[in-house]
Every structure is written in structure tokens, then in C-alpha cells.
Amino acid sequence: MKMIKGIFETHLNVTNLERSHHFYEQILGLPHAYGQKDRGNSFYWIGGAGNAMLGLWEKEPDQVQRQHFAFHVSLEDMKHAVAYLEGKGIPTHNFLDDDIGELYVFGWMPAVSVYFKDPDGHSLEFISMLPDEAKPELGMVPWSTWEKMHGRA
Template identity: 85%
Template sequence: MIKGIFETHLNVTDLERSQHFYEQIMGLEHAYGQPERGNSFYWVGGRGNAMLGIWQKEPDKVQRQHFAFHVSLEDMKQAVPYLEAKGIAARNFLDDDIGELYVFGWMPAVSVYFTDPDGHSLEFISMLPDEAKSELGMVPWSTWERMHGRM
């Protein structure tokens, strides 16, 4: 029955600031909003594919959450410069500041993390075309690529 996750919601402290972030910085298409109710909705991956809703709440009602945006493998290669050009600090899963993205061997997928204006943990993630290797745990993307003869 379940084919995917269609919709997720975040509580935010400043609706206008978050609207700017998700529309102007992240480039999501605005779908609908009710400013009088403190909400705004965005299409993710194009109209009708998935939706993100943001709801303005008092700061004590905003708890840090996490979700990931699926991006193409080609786009992942430019994810860090893309984020940095928009003034967004990128980091890897280990937050070790080595400047390299990691692969989750059990998936396998490569990802990069960043935050929105309320500190929600966001991620760009891309599945890799390889067999999973859970025994590797997490490895730098360059190591994974060398192991698969792509570097």
C-alpha cells in the first residue's frame, strides 16, 4: 500500500523568514498558504510529488527535526558549492570538518547536511548505483568511488 512519504510538516518561529528560506534559497515551489493561520505549503520534487508544510509557532513549540531531500547523483556532486553559494554551511554526517561527504554503506547513499533558519537538520541525499556494503559502515565518498573504479 505505502508508496512513499507525501507530506511532512515543520514548526517554525518566523513564517516570513522560513518562507524566504524554502522559496528563495531552497527553490521550492509555493503551493498554498494561509497567513492568517500561520502556514505555508511547498511542492517538493514538482507539483503533486510531495509536500512540505511550515507552521509558525511560539519558540517553545519548535523542536529540532530532521528530513532529507532526494537529489540526483549529478546534483550531489555540486551540493556543497550550491549550498555555500547561498550562504548555507554544509557538513557531513560526522560533522568532522574534513570537507568530504560520506557514504552510508548499508544503503548505499551519499549525503550532505545543513540547517534551516530554525535549526532543523536538513539533508540532500542521493542513492548510489552500487551494491550495499553495510560492513563498511560509513566511508568518505572518494573512498567509495575508488573502490568502485570511478576515480
Template identity: 85%
Template sequence: MITGIFETHLNVTDLERSHHFYETVLGLPHAYGQKERGNSFYWIGGKGNAMLGLWQKEPSEVQRQHFAFHVSLEDMKHAVAHLENKGIKTQNFLNDDIGELYVFGWMPAVSVYFNDPDGHLLEFIAMLPDEAKPELGMVPWSQWEEMQEKTV
């Protein structure tokens, strides 16, 4: 019955600052907003596909959350540079500062993490076309690619 997640909501401390981040920095199209109610909505993946809602709240009402945006594998190849060119600090899953993204072998998928202005942990994630290898756990993307070349 369930075929996806249509919308998710985040509480933010400054709606205008968050509006700038999600629309201007990340490029999400603005769908609707009610300043008097302290909300703003953004399309994800095109109009009518999925939606992110932001609600302005007092700082005590903002708990840090995590969610991931699906991106294409081609876009993932440039995601770190894209985000860092916009002044957004990125990290891999282990936050180990090696400057390389990791693959979750059980999926398999590669991802990069970053924070929004309120400290919500956001992620860009791309599924890989390869066979899952859960026994590998997490491996650097370059190592994953080398293993894939050897099995071809």
C-alpha cells in the first residue's frame, strides 16, 4: 500500500534563513507558504512528487532531525564540490575527515552529510547499480569502485 514518503516537516528557528537555505542554496522549488502561520513548503523531485514543510518555532521546540534527499549517481559525483562551493561543510558517514565518501554495502548506496542552519543533519544519497555486499559493511567509495572493476 505505501509507495513512498510524500512529505516531511522540520521545525526551524528562523523561517527566512531556512527559506534561503532550502530554496536558494539547495535549489528546492518553493511550493507554498503562510508567513502569518510561520510555514513554508518546498517541492522535492518536482511538483506533486514529494514535499518538505518548514515551521518556525521557538528554539526550545527545535529538535535536531535527520533525513536524506535522493540524488542521481551522476549528481553524487559532484555533490561535495557543489555543497562546498555554496559554503556548506560536508562529512562522510564516519565523520573521519579522510575526504572520501563511503558506500553502505548492504544497499549499496553512497552518501554525503551536511547540516542545515538549525543543525538538522541532511544527507544526499545515491543508490549504486551494483549487487549488495552487506558483508563489506561500509567501505570508501573508491575502494568499492575498484572491487566492482575486478568483478567485471
């Protein structure tokens, strides 16, 4: 019996709930689902109401440990993800953080992704699965190289 269908929610501790509310709702565009100021929390829908949720909890700075999670985005949206984020003043980098200005494909998945940080320094990622057969033997390759290998560039 296969019970687990996906991850429904994840939670992050943040140092300033209002600042994080602005980032996740106004900058990233997540719809606000629910919040309790008196309890220091705020919840956001991901992928539509009832699909998945992100919870933010305001804590003292010494209680905020940096974490990582990825948002699934469409392949079409991934083509514009860097421009979208940087247009909102959010610096981006690839997995290797090598400054070549190009995103990488994880050959074992295969998927392409871009990384950025929230106001508390949590590592966030936009990731999109590619419609190709996995090639783990390639490790990581620049997205343009992957696309050329598959006759799309």
C-alpha cells in the first residue's frame, strides 16, 4: 500500500513575520491562507487552496536555523525564473554557485533549478522536471548543454 502522495506542508521559523509575509505573499505571490498574529504565524497556499502549504513562525534570531526547500514550477516558467526573481530584487544563483550565469540540470532526475534566499537566509529553489530520460552518468550539466543534447537548442 502506497500511502504517501506528496508533501502537504512545510514550516519555517522567521525573525520578522511582517517582512516574511511581504516576501512570500507580495514578492513570490503565494496566496495567504491563514494567520494568527498573537501566535506569530502565517500560512500560505502553494499550488492552490488545499494543495500544499507553507507555514511561517516568528521566532527569536537564535531560534532560526537556515533551511532549504524547493518550489515546483512549470518548465515554461523556469525559462523566465531568473528574470522574474531578479526583477523583484532577489539575487539568484545556480546549484554550483559558479557565477557562469547559467542554470544546471541534475542529470539523475532530470530537472533544472535556480536558487535564491528569503529575508532570513533560508535557501529556496525553483525546480522543474524535464521531459527527458534521466542521465545520471552526466552528473550536472549546464541547461543549454542539456537542451543541445536533446535537439532543443
